[in-house]
Amino acid sequence: MAAVTALPVSLSARFKGSFAYFTVKDRLPQILTKTIDTLHRHKNEFFEEYGEKGVEAEKRAISFLSKLRNELQTDKPVTPLEDELPDAALWNQYLEYQRNLSDGNGEPSWFQSPWLFVECYMYRRIHAALAQNPPIGSFDVFKEGKAQNFFESQEAIIALCTYFQELLKNIKDLDEKQLQGELFKLLQVSLWGNKCDLSFSAGEKSSQKSSPLQCLEDMVPYIIVNDMEKLWSLLINAKKRNTDKCNVRVDIILDNAGFELVSDLVLTDFLLSSKLADEIHFHGKSIPWYVSDTTKSDFNWTIKQLQSANHMWMSRCGINWEGNLKKGVWVYQDHMFWTLPHIYSSMAEVAPDLYADLQRSNLLLFKGDLNYRKLTGDRKWEYTVPFHQALNKFHPAPLCSLRTLKSDTQVGLKPGQGEQIQASEPEWMVSGKYGIVQFDATP
Numbered sequence: 188m189a190a191v192t193a194l195p196v197s198l199s200a201r202f203k204g205s206f207a208y209f210t211v212k213d214r215l216p217q218i219l220t221k222t223i224d225t226l227h228r229h230k231n232e233f234f235e236e237y238g239e240k241g242v243e244a245e246k247r248a249i250s251f252l253s254k255l256r257n258e259l260q261t262d263k264p265v266t267p268l269e270d271e272l273p274d275a276a277l278w279n280q281y282l283e284y285q286r287n288l289s290d291g292n293g294e295p296s297w298f299q300s301p302w303l304f305v306e307c308y309m310y311r312r313i314h315a316a317l318a319q320n321p322p323i324g325s326f327d328v329f330k331e332g333k334a335q336n337f338f339e340s341q342e343a344i345i346a347l348c349t350y351f352q353e354l355l356k357n358i359k360d361l362d363e364k365q366l367q368g369e370l371f372k373l374l375q376v377s378l379w380g381n382k383c384d385l386s387f388s389a390g391e392k393s394s395q396k397s398s399p400l401q402c403l404e405d406m407v408p409y410i411i412v413n414d415m416e417k418l419w420s421l422l423i424n425a426k427k428r429n430t431d432k433c434n435v436r437v438d439i440i441l442d443n444a445g446f447e448l449v450s451d452l453v454l455t456d457f458l459l460s461s462k463l464a465d466e467i468h469f470h471g472k473s474i475p476w477y478v479s480d481t482t483k484s485d486f487n488w489t490i491k492q493l494q495s496a497n498h499m500w501m502s503r504c505g506i507n508w509e510g511n512l513k514k515g516v517w518v519y520q521d522h523m524f525w526t527l528p529h530i531y532s533s534m535a536e537v538a539p540d541l542y543a544d545l546q547r548s549n550l551l552l553f554k555g556d557l558n559y560r561k562l563t564g565d566r567k568w569e570y571t572v573p574f575h576q577a578l579n580k581f582h583p584a585p586l587c588s589l590r591t592l593k594s595d596t597q598v599g600l601k602p603g604q605g606e607q608i609q610a611s612e613p614e615w616m617v618s619g620k621y622g623i624v625q626f627d628a629t630p
Contacts, residue, residue: 194579195566197301198596206595206617207302211259215309218386218478219256222313222328223249229326237322244320251316255309264294265308270315274523277537278311281528303565307528314474314526327475333485336383336445337492339394344449345498346398347376351453352500358460363423366461370422371415373454375403378410378589378622380450381555384443386478387593387619393479395446406622411608412574412599414626418550418587421628422463425549434465438548438584440525441471442555444485449493451554452508459516466516468548473521477557486519530564532579545583553586556593559623562586563596570605572598574627585628591619599625 200211226249233241258266267282268275285295285304297305318324337344354369361369376399383393407413425435437458439451451469458464471481490512493505511517524538535542545551553562563577574588577598595616597605608615615621 194564195568197303198560198565198567198594199300199302200298200305208298211297211302211305215306216256216260219252219259219309219313223252223256225328225331226252233323240322244323248316248320248323251319252313255312255316259297259305259309262296262298264296265300265305268311268315270319272315272318274311274527277523277527278308301565303530303560304528307526310476311474311526311528318474327482327484329475329478330485333444333479334488336394336443336479337449337489340383340396340446340449343395343397343399343446344493345501346400347449347453348493348498348500348504350400351457352503354457355460361461366463367419367423369457370419370461370463372400372403373450373457374415374418374589374624375406375410376400377447377450377454377554378591378624379403379406380447381442381589381591381622382619383446384479384555384593384619386480387556399446399450409621410624411597411604411621412623412625414587415624417626417628418624421550421585421626422458426463429465435463436466436468436548437464437550437552438468438470438545439552440554440558441469441481441486442558443479444481444489445479447554448481448485448489452489453504455517456504456508456511459511464549466518467511469517469519470525471519471521472526473523474526476526480557483519483521529561530579531561532564532581534581534583542583548584551584551586553588554590556590559588559590560594560596562588563598565594565596568596568598570597570600571602574599574625575629578627582627582630585626587624587626589622589624591622592616593619597623599623 198205198207200208202208226245230242230245233245237244265282265285267279281304282295285300313328317326317328379399380395383395387393429435437455439455441448441451455467459467469486471483471486473482475482490505490508493501494509496502496505508517512519522538522541524534524541527537529537553559562581564579568577592615597616608621612618
C-alpha cells in the first residue's frame, strides 16, 4: 500500500509575520470596530422603528461585539456558541474537533488555531450578536458597504452592461472562435471583479472605477494559472452533446456583492444566451458574511437596482435577469454549509444534500479567495502540488476557481514559477494583483 502523505500545516496566526497573523492581529479587530460603529450610527433609526426595545437591543449587540473584540485581541480560547441558531451544534462539534487536534496544547485560541476557522468563527459571532437581539435581529451590518460599492462602481457597471447588451444583438451570428473570445473576455472581467472585496480592505473603499473591459489584454500576464481553454472545451463539448432531454447546468458559488456580482451575472447570462448552458444555479450566503459576500437580499437588491436605473442598458439587464429568475433558468439558493468553518473536502459528510445537488451540475465555478481557501484546505502547500491533490477528494463535478490571490496559499504552479514572482514581488500572494482560472475535471 502506498504511504499516505500527511497534509501540510494549516495557515495560522501562530506563524508571526504571516498574512494570517497580520489579519488576526489588525484586520479582524478593524472589522469589529467598524461593525460596532455601524450599529452606533443606526441607533436613532432603531429607536424610530422599534422604540426603546430597539435601543436596548443595539446596546446589547454592541456589548457582545466589544467582548468579542477583546477576546480576539487578548488571544483568549475560542468558546462554544451559546445561541440556539440552527447551525450552533455543527459549530460546536467543529470546535470540539479543533480541541482534539490541539494535542493537549490547551484550548484552541484566536492566534493558535487555523486562520480559516477563527475568521469564519468571528463572522458567525457577529451574526449571533444581532440574531440574538430582536427586534434588530435581521439587520445586516455590512449592507451599507455593499450598496456603496455598487454605487461607486456605477461607471464600470454601465460600461459592462452596455458592452453586453450590444453583444447580445448579434450573438446568434458569432462563430465558434468569436464565441470563445467573448467567453474569455467575460471570464476575465468576472475574475478581476473579485478585487472589489471589502473584507480584504477591512471595509475601506474597494470599487471598480474604470471600464472593466479596457485593460484585459494588459492583465493576461498576471493570470498565473490560465485554464480558460479547458473550460471552453468542456462547455462547447457539452453543448454539442446536448440533446433536448438533457440540460447543461452551470453552478456559480458566489463571492462579493457589488461590481463583482454584476460581472458574475453578465458572465452567466452570456452562457445562457450563447446556449453554452441551459440553466444556472447561484449559491450565496444565508447570513451576512466576510463583509461583502452576497446574500439573497443583496442578489435581489442588485437586480432591482439595475431594473430601475435610468440607463437603458443597465435597466435592460435588470429586466432580463428578473425574467431569468421567473422562468426558472436562473435559480438562487443558499445553504448553511457555505457559512460553516468546514473545508470543502468534508462537504459530502457534513452536507450530503448539497454535495448531491452539486453532482447534478456540468460545471462548478467557485468565485474568490475564501472559496479557494476552502477548496484547498487553507494549508501551506508547496506551489507545485497539483490542484487535484489539494482538493483532497472533493469532486462533485468538474470545477473551476476564479480567484485573485489574497491569502498565502496557491497550488498548481509550474516548477520555479512561484519563486520567480516572489523574487521580484514578495507580497504577490496577498496583493490581489495576480489571478487564476484553475480547472479540474478529474473525478
